[in-house]
Amino acid sequence: xGENQTTPVGCLDQAGQKVVLSTVGTFGDLHPFIALxxxxxxxxxxxxxxxxxxxxxxxxxAKIEAVAIFPSFEKICARMGLRKREAVSLxxxxxxxxxxxxxFPDLASSTDKLLALTTDADMIVASxxxxxxxxxxxxxxxxxxSVVLQPMAFLSALDPPRTGDFWMMAHAPVGRLGAAWNxxxxxxxxxxxxxxxxxxxxxxxxxxxxxxxxxxxxxDASGTAEITLGCYSPHFSPLPLDAPNNAKLVGFPLxxxxxxxxxxxxxxxxxxLSAGPPxxxxxxxxxxxxxxxxxxxxxxxxxxRLGMRAVLLTGRESVAQSDPSxxxxxxxxxxxxxxxxxxxxxxxxxxxTGQALRAGKPQLVVPHMGxxxxxxxxxxxxxxxxxxxxxxxxxxxxxxVLSTLLSDQxxxxxxxxxxxxxxxxxxxxxxxxxIAQELRLSADAKAVCKHGQLLGRGEALFIQ
Numbered sequence: 001x002g003e004n005q006t007t008p009v010g011c012l013d014q015a016g017q018k019v020v021l022s023t024v025g026t027f028g029d030l031h032p033f034i035a036l037x038x039x040x041x042x043x044x045x046x047x048x049x050x051x052x053x054x055x056x057x058x059x060x061x062a063k064i065e066a067v068a069i070f071p072s073f074e075k076i077c078a079r080m081g082l083r084k085r086e087a088v089s090l091x092x093x094x095x096x097x098x099x100x101x102x103x104f105p106d107l108a109s110s111t112d113k114l115l116a117l118t119t120d121a122d123m124i125v126a127s128x129x130x131x132x133x134x135x136x137x138x139x140x141x142x143x144x145x146s147v148v149l150q151p152m153a154f155l156s157a158l159d160p161p162r163t164g165d166f167w168m169m170a171h172a173p174v175g176r177l178g179a180a181w182n183x184x185x186x187x188x189x190x191x192x193x194x195x196x197x198x199x200x201x202x203x204x205x206x207x208x209x210x211x212x213x214x215x216x217x218x219x220d221a222s223g224t225a226e227i228t229l230g231c232y233s234p235h236f237s238p239l240p241l242d243a244p245n246n247a248k249l250v251g252f253p254l255x256x257x258x259x260x261x262x263x264x265x266x267x268x269x270x271x272x273l274s275a276g277p278p279x280x281x282x283x284x285x286x287x288x289x290x291x292x293x294x295x296x297x298x299x300x301x302x303x304x305r306l307g308m309r310a311v312l313l314t315g316r317e318s319v320a321q322s323d324p325s326x327x328x329x330x331x332x333x334x335x336x337x338x339x340x341x342x343x344x345x346x347x348x349x350x351x352x353t354g355q356a357l358r359a360g361k362p363q364l365v366v367p368h369m370g371x372x373x374x375x376x377x378x379x380x381x382x383x384x385x386x387x388x389x390x391x392x393x394x395x396x397x398x399x400x401v402l403s404t405l406l407s408d409q410x411x412x413x414x415x416x417x418x419x420x421x422x423x424x425x426x427x428x429x430x431x432x433x434x435i436a437q438e439l440r441l442s443a444d445a446k447a448v449c450k451h452g453q454l455l456g457r458g459e460a461l462f463i464q
Contacts, residue, residue, distance in 0.1 A: 017439055020118050022050040022126040022133055023147070024070050024103070026287045028351030029127060030055045032149060032231050034260070035253035036125070036435075037064045039428035043436055048121075050114055050130075061260030069113035069132070070106055079105065088291040092369040095165055096196075103131065104197055108204050111135050115208070118142060123439055128153055131201065134224050139208050143442045145435055146225035149350050151232060152374040154247070155220060156240035157182035162377040163370055165189075179242075193218055226438050229431050232350065235421045236357060237378055248434055251427030252354035256335040265336045269311070272327040278342040279309035279327070280402070283334075285349040288368040289315030295366075298395055299345065300326050305399045306406075311337060334359075343405055348372030348379075348387075357384065360419020362411050364402060366393050384415040 019040060023033045030051060037047035041064075049059050052070035059066035071079075077087040080101050091098045111132040118124060118140050125145040126133030137144035148154060152161035157179040160169040168185050172178040198215035205212060217223055223244075230239060230249040239249050257263065264270075273279070282299040284292050296312050303310035303326065312328040334352065338344055338359035346352045348367040353375045356363050363385030365376035376387035386405050388398065405411060 016044075016046065017122045017443075018046045018048065018120060019123045019125055019435065019439070020048050020050055020114070020121045022069065022114060022124065022130045023055075024052060024127060024130055026285065026349070027055075027058075028285060028349045029129075029149065030058065031255040031351055032147070032253040033125075033127075034059060034062050034064060035255040035428040036231075036431050038062065038255075039253075039432035040435065043432055045432075045436065045439070048117065050117055058257070058260035062255070062257070067113070067117055069110045069117070076102055084290050088287060092288065092291065095370065099197065103129070104200050107131055107200060108207065111204050111208070115139060122442065123435065125435060128219055131218060132204075135201075135205055135208065135210065137224065138210060143438055144225045145438060146228045148228060148230050148247075149232065150371040150374070151230075151237035151240075151378065152371055153219070154230070154240055154243050155186055156242050157186065158242050159237070159240040160185075161371075161374045163373045165370070190217060226441075227434055229434060231427065231431065232354065233357070233422045233425060233427075235418050236354070236382070250430035250434070251425035252358065252422065253427040253431055254335065254351070254354055254358065256333045256355065258331045258333070263333075266329065266332065269327060269329060269332055269337070272309075272311070273337070273340045276309050276325075278340055279303075279311050280306075280343055280345060281311045281313070281337055281341040282345045283313040283352060284315065284347045284368070285352050286315060287349070288347045295390075295393065296328070298393065298398065301395050302398045302402065305395065306402060308342065311341070313337075343402065345402070348375040350375060353379070354422075357415075358419055358422045360416040360423075362405050362408070362415050364388065364398075364405055366390055382414065382418060384411060384418055386411075 021033050021037055023029045033049060037049055040047045047064060049064050049066040050069045051059065051066060053068040053072035056066050056068055073084070077084050080087050082090065091102060114132045114136045118136055121140070121142060123143050123145065124133050124137050125147060127147050127149065134144060152163065160166060160172070160182045162170065166185065169182050172181045194215045197218065201215040201218060202212035225246060228244050228247040230247060231253050232249070233251045234249045239247055280303050282296065284295060296314050299310060299312055300323065309325045312326065313332055314328055315330060334355035338355055338361060341359065341361050343362045343364060344356045344359070345364045345366065346356060348365040349372060363379055365379050365385060365387045367373040367376045367387065368390055379385040380387055386401055388401055
């Protein structure tokens with residue numbers, strides 16, 4: 001494990017305890033929770049996953065009990081009156097549209113469903129983007145563990161995001177003055193969110209008998225959580241000095257399967273990988289791929305210009321393989337394919353970034369939205385890759401950048417060095433250990449009698 005990881009020791013029998021895990025988003029948001037759920041199962045703890053309709057089949061195939069509390073993306077597209085490609089293009093380019101079409105319309109219904117699911121639960125473990133989780137934890141008086149998948153989600157003034165939404169931080173001065181400026185930007189950002197969505201949150205809270213809070217720090221559950229788990233490697237980004245006191249880094253909890261079950265690599269792809277030199281691997285993940293435009297056609301031509309083979313993970317139905325140097329498929333397990341790559345060209349989603357880092361290969365990140373831009377910046381700072389804006393990803397420019405990437409021995413060495421360190425981590429076990437420790441503390445708190453009642457740890461926090 002990395003330098004910022006600390007794993008509690010000791011493991012009491014916790015069989016029968018129930019933990020509800022909840023996430024929303026793409027497979028990059030789902031996979032860490034499946035990995036965590038399986039690690040909890042190994043400890044005798046019962047996990048139940050509350051996610052979107054799109055995620056149920058994969059979770060159930062992985063033998064994780066799962067319940068839908070969010071609609072499928074197809075239903076979100078229908079609600080927007082757009083085709084999938086149009087909806088993806090709109091949501092990638094506009095954070096407010098993302099909030100207003102994919103998060104807040106389902107806040108009331110997801111809160112009701114999560115509340116019903118937690119009737120006999122001992123804990124809630126949720127992504128910071130599941131806004132129902134803090135509401136239900138407060139209503140049920142349950143301990144809450146907040147899961148942060150991206151470094152920028154800690155909203156650090158000392159290590160600020162590098163995305164379009166936080167453009168005012170890009171040229172902040174260094175030192176204390178810069179940190180003070182960044183805190184002011186965060187305050188303005190939070191105020192805008194409160195003005196836009198605070199009433200929606202307060203209405204849901206009122207419906208459940210809770211006091212209004214104006215939506216303060218709505219995407220930051222650290223203030224109400226017993227633990228905040230940073231589910232990425234400290235070798236990718238160390239915990240910022242101004243992170244919450246309850247924050248712990250555990251590494252990337254990686255899970256890698258198209259169906260949810262253990263399966264061998266497609267024999268045709270396996271044969272392709274072994275039939276020649278390492279290929280370039282191109283992927284846009286599971287969201288941006290729906291609005292890929294000419295990316296994959298360009299990728300094939302870029303590979304030809306470089307005289308290299310390529311694997312294209314397109315997310316679309318496979319076509320006839322007309323060029324023996326290009327292998328195109330819908331999906332392939334990154335953990336099986338990436339280690340065989342000469343370089344990995346991807347969008348910068350956190351799951352793909354984690355797998356690429358673990359594989360120890362040079363990366364070219366072509367970010368399409370939000371946190372992907374911040375991940376691209378960190379990849380460059382680590383010295384393990386380069387980045388290009390999508391509008392600059394033309395055949396000629398990409399050939400030049402990839403030529404530089406492939407010839408840089410320092411990048412190759414750093415990628416291998418950091419990859420070895422990340423491969424040695426066991427993030428699901430580390431995260432499950434923290435959760436198990438918190439479950440024990442919560443169970444101990446239930447033995448404390450106050451005002452004639454037995455109180456759980458979460459409840460004690462609310463009345464003290």
